[in-house]
Amino acid sequence: MDRPGPLFERAAILGVGLIGGSLALALKERAVAGSVNGYDSDTDNLLEARELGAVDEAFGCAGDAARGADLVVVATPVGYTGAVLREAAPSLSPHALVTDVGSTKAAVVASAQSLVPGGRFVGGHPMAGSEKGGVAAASPYLFENAYYLLTPTGETDPDALAAAQGLVRAVGARAVVLDPFEHDQLVALISHLPHLVAAALVNTAGASHRAGRALPLAAGGFRDTTRIASGPPAVWRDIFLSNRQALAAALGMFRDQLDRLERAVLEADAGTVVELLTRARTTRESLPEHGRDYLPVQYEVLVTVPDRPGSIAALTGILSRAGLNITDIEILRVREDSGGTMRLGFESAGAQSAALAVLEQHGMASRKARNGG
């Protein structure tokens, strides 16, 4: 059978951390690129990327890595994108697609367009795994089913945009095309503002004279709400500073909402409190669960299991022996710590019913959950 050639002859990944390393692994695993050059300012990380097989050749300078490549991806933290691109610019092939993976776009796109001639730069932002660093955590599956935002402008070469869309599809992600300024406003609302607020929440509890007694008791709600505050400070500093106009606007809107809720609580205005909380609940519940609205419907089963070793293996073993595929698994945070009930996903109503039957046979209390992803 004829096999089509790779989409790109040679890719250069400039910055092989979690995102760059995962992209390199995906390009190789899916044969999207013939070969992959890697560059990283952190030599240990670069060598680890080569050891892990993410890159074929490792380069100590960005220009050498980019030379001859028809795909160049700048995958450094957003604060370094301009500098790395400036270093690579003189070596860029005139037909290369050049893109980045930064979390903010307007400033980066403007400066990149002046460095990459012919409208061959297309801003990119894969919404995946921004919280952890280092190639050691990289995975070729990082982008599967993830949103991957692309931000062309009026100057962008349509062929470059098409090539970028091809790249996104080839690594298993879903392309969404946005204007760079709109992009920055959207991510300020749904990513940067929540991050800043989570950090302020943690610092509020941490600065209190009650911190020593309060923090050990912090349960599911606090943990969920502040999880992103563990993100790397230097990465988020760059994101905040490069998007500070949109972030300031989002903060202004947030203060309005906070004021309304606070006023209603202090005035014991029960009706307004319920109205505002109901609005939040309705909006929150309208979000597709796990962002997987575009995936097939799932048929779910809830199983009660004691919080004891062996429960999970027993459960999955029973289903596995019955030939039933578990497509999703989750320990529900019913109790605020963990444990208690597990949610299992199946592909079809038939598999769901079969699972219920086999679990009942084994004396495990289970029931159908809502259908739908």
Place this chain on the structure above:
Amino acid sequence: MDRPGPLFERAAILGVGLIGGSLALALKERAVAGSVNGYDSDTDNLLEARELGAVDEAFGCAGDAARGADLVVVATPVGYTGAVLREAAPSLSPHALVTDVGSTKAAVVASAQSLVPGGRFVGGHPMAGSEKGGVAAASPYLFENAYYLLTPTGETDPDALAAAQGLVRAVGARAVVLDPFEHDQLVALISHLPHLVAAALVNTAGASHRAGRALPLAAGGFRDTTRIASGPPAVWRDIFLSNRQALAAALGMFRDQLDRLERAVLEADAGTVVELLTRARTTRESLPEHGRDYLPVQYEVLVTVPDRPGSIAALTGILSRAGLNITDIEILRVREDSGGTMRLGFESAGAQSAALAVLEQHGMASRKARNGG
């Protein structure tokens, strides 16, 4: 072999929702009470509780349910605790331990102490499952390893406190004794403030003219941070209003922290931004993972799996057939949607090594993660 009698002859659970129903199930499953009376203002829920075997006898009025019981638990939403207790008060046995499960304590304890003579009321707050309602979601394992706060005062009968501590231990939870006012300040910081902030965050995104484009893209960070905003509005209205002094103080502290971060971002003061984010990260990472600091050390393995049906069953099947107990399982949110890498927990370093070996035999990429819970 002699079997000790139950801790309580007859328990009365006034309000059999998630918490009351789970407590009833735990009392029966663990033989902590000889029999369980149930009362609920929602007749359907009450009948469901009897069908599920959570209560032995169902009563249409709180006084009848409480009569003759040596343990009376008011498990209504916090706004109704006073009214239900007032209804039950004339029927209370003079030696009964009376307790509640409300999320705020100072006001409830003051009013309950005037209704229950002899210092037999002990305020209680199990930190488990407050977000979902209805006995259908109840589980006898809800309290296992959960913190259960008890708030005696100078008026509390020491025997009643000891009985309450016995109850907490008997349902598998961990008792923490606090002053009611201190309790309210702690939960304002680690529970009520995060909830109010999460609601304001959702309403900020929802009220924006960009909501239609922004919300479908909302990924892991936004989802985590706003998960609690799905809580039942009426429950949280009562919690906010009954704890508004402590909540207002916590909000004041939060605004200070928000101002500091915002100012540093707007002034592009990179050093201060990093300092504040680092402080948040350090505090956040000092929280015991899953609140399970008091559980045995876990030995963890990370496995890369494609986001495809069957991956999980294959993985757990392999381990289960090798006789290895999985004590914890989690799909890591490496990609912001889900999937990619799974984290598995094992009880011992030996099981961890055996798991790595058997996974390698089956060609599954896995590695050791940090030890410790």
